Amino acid sequence: MSESLPPEPPPFAPFERLRSEQIYHSRWCGLRRDIVRLPSGSEQEYHVFEITDAVVVLPVLADGRVAMVGQYRYPHGKTHWELPAGRMNPGETPREAAARELLEETGLRAGKLSALPGFYPTNGISAHFAHAFLAEDCAVVAEPAPEDSEQLFRRFFTRAEIAALFDAGRLADAFAALPVAYWLRRSGP
Amino acid sequence: MSESLPPEPPPFAPFERLRSEQIYHSRWCGLRRDIVRLPSGSEQEYHVFEITDAVVVLPVLADGRVAMVGQYRYPHGKTHWELPAGRMNPGETPREAAARELLEETGLRAGKLSALPGFYPTNGISAHFAHAFLAEDCAVVAEPAPEDSEQLFRRFFTRAEIAALFDAGRLADAFAALPVAYWLRRSGP
Numbered sequence: 245m246s247e248s249l250p251p252e253p254p255p256f257a258p259f260e261r262l263r264s265e266q267i268y269h270s271r272w273c274g275l276r277r278d279i280v281r282l283p284s285g286s287e288q289e290y291h292v293f294e295i296t297d298a299v300v301v302l303p304v305l306a307d308g309r310v311a312m313v314g315q316y317r318y319p320h321g322k323t324h325w326e327l328p329a330g331r332m333n334p335g336e337t338p339r340e341a342a343a344r345e346l347l348e349e350t351g352l353r354a355g356k357l358s359a360l361p362g363f364y365p366t367n368g369i370s371a372h373f374a375h376a377f378l379a380e381d382c383a384v385v386a387e388p389a390p391e392d393s394e395q396l397f398r399r400f401f402t403r404a405e406i407a408a409l410f411d412a413g414r415l416a417d418a419f420a421a422l423p424v425a426y427w428l429r430r431s432g433p
Numbered sequence: 434m435s436e437s438l439p440p441e442p443p444p445f446a447p448f449e450r451l452r453s454e455q456i457y458h459s460r461w462c463g464l465r466r467d468i469v470r471l472p473s474g475s476e477q478e479y480h481v482f483e484i485t486d487a488v489v490v491l492p493v494l495a496d497g498r499v500a501m502v503g504q505y506r507y508p509h510g511k512t513h514w515e516l517p518a519g520r521m522n523p524g525e526t527p528r529e530a531a532a533r534e535l536l537e538e539t540g541l542r543a544g545k546l547s548a549l550p551g552f553y554p555t556n557g558i559s560a561h562f563a564h565a566f567l568a569e570d571c572a573v574v575a576e577p578a579p580e581d582s583e584q585l586f587r588r589f590f591t592r593a594e595i596a597a598l599f600d601a602g603r604l605a606d607a608f609a610a611l612p613v614a615y616w617l618r619r620s621g622p
Contacts, residue, residue: 248591248593248594248597249594249597249598249601249603250514250588250590250594250597250598252503252512252513252514252603253502253503253504253512253513253514253586253588254503254512254586255505255511255512256503256505256512256584256586258505258507258510259505259507267456267457267464268456268457268464270480272478272480273464273480273482273558275456275457275462275464275482278507280507282581282582283584284581286581288581288582289461290507290582291459291461291462292507292508293462293464293482295558313442314441314442314443314445315442316444316445316447316448317553317556317557318447318448318467318469318479318481319481319556319557319558319559319560320553320556320560320562321447322444323441323442323443323444323445324441324442325439325441325442329557360602361601361602361604361605361610362602362605363604363605363606363607363610364506364509364605364606364607365554365555365607366554366555366561366607366608367506367508367509367605367606367608368506368508368518369462369484369508370508371508371509372555373509374607392471392473392475392477393471393477393479395445395472397442397443397445399439399442401439402437404437405437405438405439408437408438408439409438409439410618411618412438412550413549413550413551413615414438414441415550415552416550416551416552416553416556417552417553417556418552418553418554418555418563418607418611419555419556421550421552421611421614422607422610422611422614425610425611425614425615425618426602426614428618429599429600429614429617430600433622
């Protein structure tokens with residue numbers, strides 16, 4: 245269907261950065277306030293949240309089941325189903341980070357790791373990018389070994405269960421829902 | 434298929450917040466550093482990025498075409514296809530914000546506005562939530578009137594074009610890709 249693939253939109257001229265103030269910086273994240281010149285000629289402040297890029301992995305076992313983790317998230321206080329995911333460590337490639345997060349959070353190792361479309365979760369405020377992977381032929385090689393700040397509960401789901409969770413709007417974490425959506429499209433009706 | 438809908442994961446006990454420091458606050462965003470007690474008993478800092486909730490709208494015309502906007506995003510510098518979206522203003526309901534953003538960014542008014550599943554774009558670092566809507570029977574009632582800081586280019590797409598963009602991984606903005614994924618699942622094969 246490549247004949248129906250529309251072109252990219254006409255690119256706009258970038259805003260000119262006139263000044264930049266680093267409001268905060270730490271090993272976890274940073275916050276920057278830039279003063280930019282808009283196409284109208286006026287100046288405006290623009291906040292940019294800085295955070296290292298992330299990876300997310302959709303793990304499929306040899307029997308076709310998918311591993312997800314019930315995970316507690318401090319910012320909103322809820323526990324819900326997610327895919328293994330995390331930020332890349334310094335020096336890591338996205339693929340290395342994906343294999344590490346998969347092992348840490350689920351105890352799985354993939355027979356085959358291939359790219360799914362990545363995404364900008366919040367590109368109005370951050371250049372933060374998520375590299376997504378499909379991990380196939382996964383096998384349990386260890387118990388999950390999450391970091392001290394992570395609370396995880398591993399569970400295996402059939403494709404029908406994953407589709408039911410998605411269709412019911414129960415995958416409220418975008419890092420989980422979007423790779424699941426790509427996988428559902430690619431793995432049949 | 435409700436018989437295949439899995440339950441929520443067992444809820445974890447929330448982290449206890451011991452102290453909280455407001456690193457930054459403005460009308461656009463804030464940054465907070467909390468000191469929390471982990472289940473292991475140890476203390477750890479946890480950064481939380483604060484930003485008002487957002488809305489995103491998938492607009493479908495009476496003839497079945499979908500409106501998207503080519504949009505420049507300062508944080509990564511690219512122009513790509515997005516759905517009309519934005520943050521909620523004080524006092525607005527999600528539905529009111531959706532109708533406003535739809536009109537501002539595309540010049541469209543919806544005959545019918547219904548909820549799609551919402552999502553947390555980055556729940557590891559923020560409680561920021563996006564309310565998603567499907568706008569049906571949309572009609573052009575005005576020219577797009579974006580804010581001074583927005584550069585937008587409106588285009589109408591067939592369903593096949595939207596599916597081709599999604600399947601090719603060309604909807605890199607999660608706020609666009611995820612509502613499109615729900616709509617593709619609900620509107621046929």
